[in-house]
Amino acid sequence: MHNLAAITPLGGANAREDRIGGITIAEKPDRAMASLATRMGRDGDVAKAAKKLFGFALPEPGRMESKGDWAAFWTGPGQWMVTAPFVSHEDIAPIVKAGLGDAASITEQTDGWAQFDVDGSDVVDMLERLCPVPSRRMKAGDATRTSIEHLGCFVLCRVTGESFTVICPRSSAASMHHALSVAARSIA
Amino acid sequence: MIINHPLLGPRDSQEFTYLGDASLIDRPDWQAEDAVDRFYDYLYERENPAGEHRELWFHEQGDRSWLVVTRNTLTHEITNVELARDVARARGRGK
Amino acid sequence: MSQINRISGGQIDRAKSLNFTFDGKSYQGHPGDTLASALLANGVRLMGRSFKYHRPRGLLSSGSEEPNALVELRTGARQEPNTRATVAELFDGLEAKSQNRWPSLAFDAMGVNDKLSPFLAAGFYYKTFMWPKAFWEKLYEPIIRRAAGLGSLSMEVDPDTYDKGFLHCDLLIIGAGPAGLAAALTAGRAGADVILADEDFALGGRLNAETFTLGDASGADWASATVAELANLPNVRLMPRTTILGAFDHGIYGALERVSDHVAVPASGKPRQTLWRIYTKRSLLCAGATERPIAFDNNDRPGIMLAGSLRAFANRWAAVPDRQVAIFTNNDDGHRTATDLLAKGVRVAAVIDTRADAPRMADCELLAGAEVIDCKGRLGLTSITVRLAGGQTRQIACGALGVSGGWNPNVHLTCHQRGIPVWNEALAAFVPGTNPVGMSVAGAANGTFSTAAALATGAEGAVRSLADLGFKAKAADLPPAEDAPVNLSPFWYVKGASRAWIDQQNDVTVKDVKLAHQEGYRSVEHLKRYTTLGMATDQGKTANMGGLAIMAEMTGKSIPETGTTIFRPPYTPVPIAAFAGRSAGADFRPVRLTPSHVWAAEQGAVFVEVGMWKRAQWFPKPGETHWRQSVDREVLATRQSVGICDVTTLGKIDVQGTDAAEFLNRIYANAFGKLAVGKVRYGLMLREDGMVMDDGTTARLAEDHFVTTTTTANAVSVYRHMEFCRQCLWPDLDVQIISTTEAWAQLSVAGPNARKLLQKIVDAEHDISNEAFPYMACGEITVCGGLRARLFRISFSGELAYEIAVPTRYGDGLIRAMVEAGREFDAVVYGTEALGVMRIEKGHAAGNELNGTTTALNLGMGGMVSKKKDSIGSTLSEREGLTRDDALNLVGFRPVDRSRAFVAGSHFINKGDAANAANDQGYMTSVAYSPNLGHTVGLGFLKNGANRKGEILRAVNPVANEEVEVEVVSAHFVDPEGERLRA
């Protein structure tokens, strides 16, 4: 076991969680993530292998699927992000690679991103101050890439109208956290 | 503007980055006799129509697809949106 | 009671009083008041001064079209110039000042302009102030600029915040008058997602200003009952205090919500205003109409206002400018004002109607076929002069005059996509022509003026709009309402009038319009620009039609032949801060932080902006007082022992697939096919025009797996370019790319002791000796007891160097471990400044050299552009202009007198030549003080530089009046043979 300590995207030893009005903003460094991109002409192989590895079919555009440890959301034609608990899947890329073989290109993405769970009954009021996608109309399992305050990010809907995850480039975690907090305060 | 993404539905054009005329797909043959002339024409000359224009947009804050958008430059009306990869293949581009 | 002109009734809460001041004097009003209504109630008619002639002015209107009553609202950093008193909602403690006057509103020294007005006719300034030439800037313009503008900025940073947001709806209803409310009821009950927006704080539009009944209820009561029902529908969003400011492409509307303008200070964390971008499937414009005045001599005196506004003040706000009023109209609607005011106990001296056959509608004297030709009362109206039908004149005492020239539909938003309104002869007004796609118009905005018609067309409009979307809506059941026709005889200005104001704020008079015609400025655009008609803060809402009508008369053409009045966004002016939202000041753009940021901040690093990144520029040590001391120390220590630098910011793109090598072959000028697994190669990327786009290293981790790096600045554009090549040029290549820039914390370790240091970090099973891991090797390793990592033996500094990458969360831990491990070598951590010094010493091109106009040939890398394969940019790089013999070459420079320094941006001039453009030999791109060499070193582009080594030139810097003799040398100042990096 190596001896290097990890820090969170916001720079702390522990994940940060804030409650502003009815909204909770929680940093989530405990999810490992890898990208999966279908090799040319290997769609069928990918579908099969993915079903076997994850236990579900890779989701359609704009959607997210999950089962057990695994979740996946669509990111582009023939491309997905796959996530699993960090504690058990820190080496997520080789695990996925092993399952997909040469049918897909797998790239470790865990630390490329900062994940924030935003929850609360008025979370949509907050999100509509931040991003152009219609968060009010998003249903559980909807997942899309968009931008918030000039930052490219993914917005995933976990529970319709209540729970979302915002995933942004790790280096900008502080700016994203600031943007989320300001928006939460303005509706608090 | 709103670009009706073939896979994702309507999206704010602010999520996209614009390149220009879709003829940029038709990159000339480097081994042609008059390759320099062809490349010059390909890269520098534009029809610049006042009306229907096929153009390339990149869904930078989205799924990273390049799209070919058919848009009227007088009214900004968009009549067709295609994945550029499909258009490129249809125009005979491959490997 | 001090509110001497407060009458009975109205929609104000008399139980509560609000204190406010105007020009330092204290007054009281009530909730429901605007600043304008409260001032009127307090007997204040004089509220402002005009722009050019500084004429005393009062209210013209009761709404957002107001041209005259502009004030500086609030004080200190919240001071808000040019605020229309008519839309400023009264709050307790409100402070307002009049503007554009000195020393006081009642006595304004600049009022002398009014006396000089014959000399200040339209466009006078185009014809004079030209002699002597120097006087324009020294004398004339400073005087003009001193007189410029209306209100003033505080010059302080606004303490309030602004929000932005995005809304989506099926139907956006713009305006909550009778048409808008009927539409909202219809659409809301049908279950559609509806947004109903109105600029007013009270929804209801004219229903709140009129005495009509809707069924059994007053208009205002019906409006509030309807609003109450709508508020209970979850699919309807009511947005009072929200102006739809513009109609943009594809059904996108901009809206400004004034969240906190009705309170003294926004609540903690709340924005002052929110700018909404509303995505609509359909929209229904129910924006009502704006009344237009009739011009007559001195028609701008305080107390003269639009008749509809006069009755709005009386009915809604229970305020009148005076207890004795008169009405001047060319249409039936003007008479309503008389009726309503009489009902309120206000004396109506007469209704003057330009129509000879005017009906007698109000219970007061009617002067049919008569015209108001002049009036008295400089600071407030005292009387009007009426020319009776028979030609005789009559003086009528009054303190207020309501003027109605008819109503213009508020077509503004229909014009925002260059739709052109069409003329309606019966209304003598423009009505919507081509509307933006998805927009319909209802009610007065569409020229259907009666309340019944507004209700009906609003409901029908909603039904039709929703039918397009597949909703089967049923028109809401609507109460019976007045359905009076429009009876109007066009009348724009009183013949013979001269100083009769058309555009009150900008002081454009009838004679100015005539002068413009006389001088040939006859198109609407020329008229507008020459006279400034319609260019004031009200965008000519009450002025444009009058100007157009006079021009039509002058040219002998009809109004529609003469032109039309189109409007541009925004509908009403919008604070710049609102458009910026949260992206202001330090929050202008997001910040990107490096993995070692926390550690660097602990060390007291000085940070520098590199694109969005904040990078450590240098790490000052105690006792270092100048940045050069820190940087020199970092450079020397690195070259003498070892230095560590966070280089995470370089773009990293993962390239995989069976065709990955071929793909790289095509996007880089040099070849990649034969790069062995476990090796790294430098790559030069060209744009299709042959200019260098970017450079970086590419490591082959497996047959079908590469990691390529970009410069920090170009990471995004290179990735986009690669996607373009992959999807648009070679769609069948099997290659997948994805950015991994932030997934890995990457540290550079450079210097003779780099390996020794690394060996303490890299786990023992990985042999990184020079033999096992030579220059340009790469591999996947583990560090610190099993953490997966990547190691690249590449060098930017020219030293023995590596870049080591670990998952980003461990980057902080890694730099701490490296610093600890490096203690025995006196390792330093260096910043971007030392990095820059070392790369200049080594002669590596960077951003200053890759400026988008340099070719591989310019950089001395022409040989890298392979002619054996197709790659982006190779063909056009052969053009004659890019391959000239005297093309610029990147070379090094050192001062002949080593004690002298030169600067980047200097130009090269041959010795003995005059320093001018014709003799320009090139320019210096990058300069640093080399602590290793003890003198300044520079890189630069020099004509035919490759063949001019040893030549002495002058590096001239005329902007600082400096020049330094320099010698042309190799760009590789340090270790030109590359022995160190292979050590």
Next chain:
Amino acid sequence: MHYSGFKVIKEALTGHKGWKPAWRDPEPQDRYDIVIIGGGGHGLATAYYLAKEFGKARIAVLEKGWIGGGNVGRNTTIIRSNYLLDGNEPFYEFSMKLWEGLEQDFNFNAMVSQRGVLNLCHTDAQRDAYRRRANAMRLNGVDSELLDAEGVRKMVPFLNFDSARFPIKGGLLQPRGGTVRHDAVAWGYARGADMRGVDIIQNCEVTGFRIENGKVTGVETSRGFIGAGKVGCAVAGSSGRVMAMAGINRLPIESHVLQAFVTEGLKPVIPGVITYGAGHFYVSQSDKGGLVFGGDIDGYNSYAQRGNLPVVEDVCEGGMSLMPMIGRARLLRMWGGIMDMSMDGSPIIDRTDTDGLYFNGGWCYGGFKATPASGWCFAHLLATDTPHDTAKAYRFDRFRKGLMIDEKGMGAQPNLH
């Protein structure tokens, strides 16, 4: 009629009865020696100089709408000659010198106001690039100054020095840069040309070219055929449309929309022109008090003369980052113009392959400041068939030959220039 202060006083005292139309409204003749298509700034200036400096007669300017209704009437009025490259700098300096004597020359006060143009820099690399440019200007005999952060603070203390996302490191100042009342430029040239016999024909849209044996013999218009010895095309954003009528279907030009903005009138706060180096924002204050500002083009091909919200917001964000004290100033009006964006960001003044047809275009969004020199150089080319010394580089074939004049180094992507 000569304009003067004396004349203004005289007319004021006699009821302004003596003012005559600033230019005539003539019927088109059958034939002219030279026909200029486009009654914008460049077209009118070309006609003016053809008549005044090159002694040409029988000249017409054909305008499809009203003169001055295009970009000369919808820009942010900035003049400057702070260019880097040899292909550009002498030309823009020639223009600047013409501005400096323009009003006396054409007897119309265009309010040429040289209050300085200050370009801010926010990184060392930007400062180095500005120094190179400042020196290039000096080597061309043009005024330039390089300010450090303190110098900038002294000059414009109201900028955001304390909480800026991108701190101000200095600036490139051209003291002679400034602003001009844009409409007056069109009108002044029109009046001056008209006085010298040029026919300015408004509401006369060119609908086609008559080309015989490879030579232009005239143009078809909405008011009939008009014969011409030579035809000069100066139609900016409409270049593609007009040249296509002459069978030239492809040009190194794209038409894009540029938006500009003006606030309500405010008491003077901004001395000259200030441009932000870390965002898309530049601003000046007009003599009427409005802050006139703009930023980047919308970025997509357009002939619609209107833009969209993202750029409005982007520009205002830049403004609020640089000078937050303007926050409570209200944006009064926004408008869009069609920019003839060339492939290297620099213009074209050249002959075409069709004998007798000459082209002036590709001004990107810098055409206003170029108006006098563009007119003069185009007149030179039309009159002498040789390029003016300062406009020699503005050739069509420079792209084919690899002689681009790319100030920004953006390459063949017009929306980035």
